[in-house]
Amino acid sequence: MARYTGPKCRYCRAERAKLFLKGSRCLSAKCPMNNPMESGLPGRDPKARTKKPTDYGQMLRAKQRLKRIYCMLEKQFKLTFNTAARMPGKTGDNLITLLERRLDNVVFRLHFASSRPQASQLVSHGHIFVNGRRVDIPSYRVKPGDEIEVSAKGKNMLVIKDNLSEVGKSGVASWLSVDVDAMKGSFNQIPERSEVRELEGVNEQLVVELYSR
Numbered sequence: 001m002a003r004y005t006g007p008k009c010r011y012c013r014a015e016r017a018k019l020f021l022k023g024s025r026c027l028s029a030k031c032p033m034n035n036p037m038e039s040g041l042p043g044r045d046p047k048a049r050t051k052k053p054t055d056y057g058q059m060l061r062a063k064q065r066l067k068r069i070y071c072m073l074e075k076q077f078k079l080t081f082n083t084a085a086r087m088p089g090k091t092g093d094n095l096i097t098l099l100e101r102r103l104d105n106v107v108f109r110l111h112f113a114s115s116r117p118q119a120s121q122l123v124s125h126g127h128i129f130v131n132g133r134r135v136d137i138p139s140y141r142v143k144p145g146d147e148i149e150v151s152a153k154g155k156n157m158l159v160i161k162d163n164l165s166e167v168g169k170s171g172v173a174s175w176l177s178v179d180v181d182a183m184k185g186s187f188n189q190i191p192e193r194s195e196v197r198e199l200e201g202v203n204e205q206l207v208v209e210l211y212s213r
Contacts, residue, residue: 062204104116104119
């Protein structure tokens with residue numbers, strides 16, 4: 001499985017926003033995005049001149065940001081978009097729901113992992129079961145009613161136990177449910193675009209326009 005293995009903070013600097021790719025570190029004082037001199041955010045250099053982005057630049061940034069949030073490479077993201085384009089309804093909304101149905105994303109949202117890269121690693125290493133069967137493909141697309149459970153070996157991992165403590169603080173997405181003690185969760189329904197609050201600053205229609213050029 002091809003994946004990006006370089007420094008993840010460069011993605012946040014490129015998008016000028018926290019993408020939360022390094023779990024709890026992104027919430028700590030160690031996050032480079034907290035330092036304007038390193039983050040690439042406005043204010044790092046008062047003499048710097050900023051250019052108004054072109055239409056193509058805006059579309060590209062929207063695509064790159066969405067792709068990086070879900071930790072996908074270009075080929076895999078484009079295949080997902082093509083699937084969304086063939087589905088009935090709005091292509092942009094379809095794209096978001098397909099991304100949310102990825103197993104690594106569901107594992108992250110259930111707080112079995114502190115970030116999507118960590119969730120992808122847990123899946124790849126065989127620590128996740130879907131409906132009682134081991135699934136080691138991060139891009140596996142879950143369906144409503146599917147049960148996602150940590151393996152017997154994974155239930156002894158301190159990192160997963162620590163991650164699950166976040167459930168009591170922030171809960172889980174409305175389309176999911178989780179049993180912390182059993183380390184098991186359910187994908188109850190396909191979310192509506194409006195329910196995915198993490199993407200309020202993302203305009204997926206620009207992604208549609210980019211691939212439609």
